[in-house]
Amino acid sequence: MANREFEATLQVGEAGYTYYPVSAVEGAERLPYALTVLLENVLRNGATPAEARILADRVAAAGLAGEQGAEVEFMPARVLLQDFTGVPVFVDFAVMREACAALGGDPAVINPQVPCDLVIDHSVIADEAGCAGSLAANMGLEFERNRERYEFLKWAQESFRNVRIVPPGMGICHQLNIEEFASVVMASPAGAVGADGTPVVYFDTLVGTDSHTPTANGLGVLGWGVGGIEAEAAALGQSITTLVPPVVGVELTGALAPGVTAMDVALTFAKMLRERGVVGCFVECFGEGVAALSATQRACIANMTPEYGCTCTLFPVDGRTLDYLRLTGRSAEQVALVEAYAKAQGLWGDPDAVPRVYADVLRLDLGTVTPSVAGPSRPHDLIARAEAAERFAAICAERGLDDRTVTVDILGEPHELTHGALAIAAVTSCTTATDPAMMLAAGVLARNAAARGLRPAPWVKTILAPGSRATELLLERAGLLEGLQALGFYTCGFGCMSCIGNSGPVMGALHDVADDIELASVLSGNRNFEGRISPDVAQNYLTAPANVIAYALAGTMAVDLERDPLGVDATGNPVYLADIAPDPAEVAALAERFVTADLYEEGTRGMYEGDAAWQALGAEPSATFAWDDDSTYVRCPPYFDGMTRAVTPPAPVADAAVLGYFGDFITTDHISPAGAIASDSPAARYLEGHGVEPAAFNTYGSRRGNHEVMMRGTFANVKLMNKLAEGRRGGWTRDVLRGGLATVFDAAEHYADHDVPSIILAGKMYGSGSSRDWAAKGPSLLGVRAVIAESFERIHRSNLIGMGILPLQFLEGQSAEGLGLDGTEGYTVGGIDFSAGLPEPAVVEVRATRPDGTETAFEARVRIDTPTEGRYYENGGILPFVLRDLVARG
Structure with a gap:
């Protein structure tokens, strides 16, 4: 931070800060919000004032032309990791320390230069679900399977600087990012000051090793997903090179109709932006409709950025952002700094401000969005909920599926099933659990259904995986957890679970007929690719949490939720979705009463401490890691074998x-490699050759620290x-x-x-x-x-x-x-x-x-x-x- 030429002073209350005003570049007030953040980054991080000026001009020229521009360097302020991708990151850091020593360097130079937060959220599997003891059982299995990985992560936490690790059982990285990690605006630590000795203030930016890192875009935080390889370089202080992207604006007008959710908007975005084609673009939202969305609704929409194919989906900072920051425990001083800095730098969402320049503008009236599902294998295949049954029938016809039925035995009772029988219904994390309104709506529907005596079809595996402890606490305080549990939706883990394929086994009877009929799943996540949710499930549908519960009651995707009964009550009368649908006014009242600052304070209490199993893991800090030759979880990869200080250009590709x-x-x-390790696979042969029984194979994701398993998968x-x-x-x-x-x-x-x-x-x-x-x-x-x-x-x-x-x-x-x-x-x-x-x-x-x-x-x-x-x-x-x-x- 040595480009004194661009420094200015920002006064916030009694505190003074140094900042790098983008107004130093002509036309900055007309740049899209995302390029405003990028512009500040290059002004502050350019090696010299001259270089910073060149990079800034590149950003401004491209932005004001609405075009892709030249290469610039972007230095994120922090890195977000989840454990599937985080373990190999630290494995690579560990082997880099050894390689550094072999090349005559100091291993200690291999150390994160920016803050790195790792959340262990991808390892828990829904082996047990639908019962009161499922959470404890799954966490016990998680530790049993992953002890070697967790011991390695404990060593990494002790041996590398700038590393915080959230133990298992606290939530998913994206929800914890917006509830806890994201600050929207950051102030430099001691020592990094401006010419007048005041701290340097700058935009909170990040890259993450999960493609849904743009969840934080909903708060006005510019960040996107990168591979673990690129994240490692960023953590080690290397800037990320990017071409200044064209920015596509989405002008939002109107407001959501009652009963329409942020998930419905996200799925609408996926269809609309995939049709437009936004790969390689930034997308950002503006217009009077932005103010009609809460911060968590915006985060839900931004979460699905990879499903649109763009790099980010940025929202501006406004009063809704500040409300959320206060709600989630940010200090009054921090909130004031966010407001002052966002306004000073032009990131404040002001509908009356000078219009921004975009490569293209799409328009969406929020009032036209309807309840939706998407599937059967792509998030952008949008289907209106009212047309879902008809579309399901068409999908079956397109696939050449006949009208066959199979008989399965469930707890001694025979049941006739056909294509679309629901094997999994998962209220899962990531896309939806960040939004309290959607989770409350699901709880109200479950309570109403239970009161009418409805239960899910007996062949449906019911999964509830909240995105944070605060989410479960909200349902409990609102008196809705009991209704969910009555329908079998017990919390079975605080992790990504179904959305990444950690659904665990489907019911045995359904597994036996998976090759005879096309089973389905429905989940409130963001990914539904073929083979992802379960190897036994052929069709996967995304929808809001309340719809997940409704489909679970019906037990099939062939049901028309608008017209068909979901079941019958104790007196034999049919019960329709309209009979038990959540009242938007009640959901709003519950949110007003129970979504409070102390909810989030209690939900994040002890976040870094972990349970007794985590605390019992021993780890001593050291310069290099003591690799265990018998480990089947963490192995020393061969990336640097034979490497020299001198660059040897790659050999030509010949006769490949x-x-x-x-x-x-x-x-x-x-x-x-993802999901379960098949018993007849090369990876299984490797594990069995190393004495691992099939029951202990675990998943590919859990073994990402072992290159031998991963290359075989x-x-x-x-x-x-x-x-x-x-x-x-x-x-x-x-x-x-x-x-x-x-x-x-x-x-x-x-x-x-x-x-x-x-x-x-x-x-x-x-x-x-x-x-x-x-x-x-x-x-x-x-x-x-x-x-x-x-x-x-x-x-x-x-x-x-x-x-x-x-x-x-x-x-x-x-x-x-x-x-x-x-x-x-x-x-x-x-x-x-x-x-x-x-x-x-x-x-x-x-x-x-x-x-x-x-x-x-x-x-x-x-x-x-x-x-x-x-x-x-x-x-x-x-x-x-x-x-x-x-x-x-x-």
């Missing part, structure tokens, strides 16, 4: 075999369709050296044994979905040197470069299929020079040689978009680049 040939919309869920999703696998779904491919089918891992091992590199061929939107670092780490360890796709999702493309994998994009109008490629060819990529940072040439020739010697030559665009990305790739990835830089600086 195709490891996978995929179609459109291959998500990181398809690529990255890469491209192993049960729903993945590889065009080389002859119609067989899952982790299969054709071994072009041997001929015949093999698991992806076995084929990759065979190629490695013969020094044959591999590539991936893919269609549009390759790498959509969560910001999974293992979707890049896994392919890298399998020997993948390049991915040639029709288009890439933003985060995954960056992650590929971060792991030294070359992203190549077919030219417009071309595709692997259109070029007549079948994946049996050997691929050679023309030489690329990175000495100037950007690739030269930017479009490279690729030759595909068939087994008979004939060739197809085509051109592909090198998707290394910034000089910094070029330096990362030339170094073999972002971590070798950072390590060399830190060693060189001593």
Whole structure:
């Protein structure tokens, strides 16, 4: 913070601060809010005043033209981690310390330079659900399975600076971020002061290793999801390079009709923005309708940013933001600072302010939003709730499903089920649990249903996973927890659970018929990709929590909630949704009475202490970690094996075999290991070879600290369709050296044994979905040197470069299929020079040689978009680049 040229003084009450006013740049008052934050960042963090001025002009020029601009450096103020992605981050830090020592450096230089908050929220599984003891049982199993990981995290907390870890059982990272971590405006710690000795004040910004980090955008906090690889670099003090993005504005007008929820708006956004196409863009909301949304409703909408495909969905700061900050325990001084700074820097939501410049403006009248569901496998497939039954029937017809029924035995009673039978109904965290109104509405509906004698269909697994302790406490104080429990919605964990596939087993009788009929799930989360919620469930639908409970009562997705009865009461009379629907006035009254500051104070009390099991974990601080060769959870990865201080450019891609040939919309869920470890998989063979019984396999997510397991689970999703696998779904491919089918891992091992590199061929939107670092780490360890796709999702493309994998994009109008490629060819990529940072040439020739010697030559665009990305790739990835830089600086 040495750019004194741009400093100014901000007085807030009795306190004085130094800040970097964006008004120093001409036209700043017309920039979108998001670029205002980016502009302040480059003014403050530019290495010299001259550099800061150049970067600021780039931001302003692009923003005022409504276009994508040149590369700038962004330095987030903090990093947010969850445990699935956080464990490998600290594993990488630990191995970097060893590599640093091997290169003659001081291991202590490998240390987070900005605050890092890690929340253990992704490990709990709903093994037990629907009963009073499910929370205790699941937490006990969680510790039993994950003790090695948690001991490692305890060591990390003690051995690295700037690290806070929230133990299991407190909530999810996104909800705790807005309830506890986010400050909206930050003041520098002691020592970082302006010329007059006052603290420097700046925007709270962050990156997170979960793609739903933009939840905080609802408070006016600019942040987005990145891969663990990029987050590691940011934590170590490396700025994130980004092209100044085009910003798409969404003008909101009107107000939500009674009974319409923030979830309905989020799903509407997903459809609207996917149709517009906002990949690579920032999105931000403005207009008089913004004031009609609470801070938590905004957070719910922003949470689903990855489902729209954009980088962030930013809301301005206004009175609603300040109300929420007061409510969640921020001091009066902090709230005053937020208001003063937001107004001084132009982030205050003022409808009468100078209009902002946007690349495009979409408009949404909130009054037109209706109750909705989305599915069966994509969040942007919006369906009006009133049309859901009709659409479900059409989906079954499109899939060629017949009218078959099966008979299942549930507790000694036979039941006839058909397609759409509901296996899982989950009121789960992330998208909806941040909003008290939606959770209260679900509780009221459950209470009303229980009072009429209704119960969920006996085959439905009922899951309640609040996003924080405050959420459960709210339901308890409002007298609604009892009604939820009467319907089997007992709290079974404070974690992401169903939304990430930790649903646990479905009822045994349904598992037995999962191949005979298409089972369904309904959840109040944000992800419903194929195979994600449960391997037994074919169709997954997203909706508001109250709708989840209504569908659970009916037991099927084939029900019309508007017209069909959900069940019968004790006297045999039909009960309809309208009979038990929550009264919006009652929900508002409950919120007014029970959503209070002391609710959040009690909900976060003891957040960092953990229970007795956590406190009993021993960990002594040390410069390097003592790796356990017998561990099957935490292993020392080979990323730096053979590394030298000198940069060795990557070898050309020559005669590479195709490891996978995929179609459109291959998500990181398809690529990255996730969910249960199948008993017949390469990962299972590895674990059994190390003495692990199948019952103790745990999940891929829990074993992300073991590269041996993770590389074996890469491209192993049960729903993945590889065009080389002859119609067989899952982790299969054709071994072009041997001929015949093999698991992806076995084929990759065979190629490695013969020094044959591999590539991936893919269609549009390759790498959509969560910001999974293992979707890049896994392919890298399998020997993948390049991915040639029709288009890439933003985060995954960056992650590929971060792991030294070359992203190549077919030219417009071309595709692997259109070029007549079948994946049996050997691929050679023309030489690329990175000495100037950007690739030269930017479009490279690729030759595909068939087994008979004939060739197809085509051109592909090198998707290394910034000089910094070029330096990362030339170094073999972002971590070798950072390590060399830190060693060189001593």
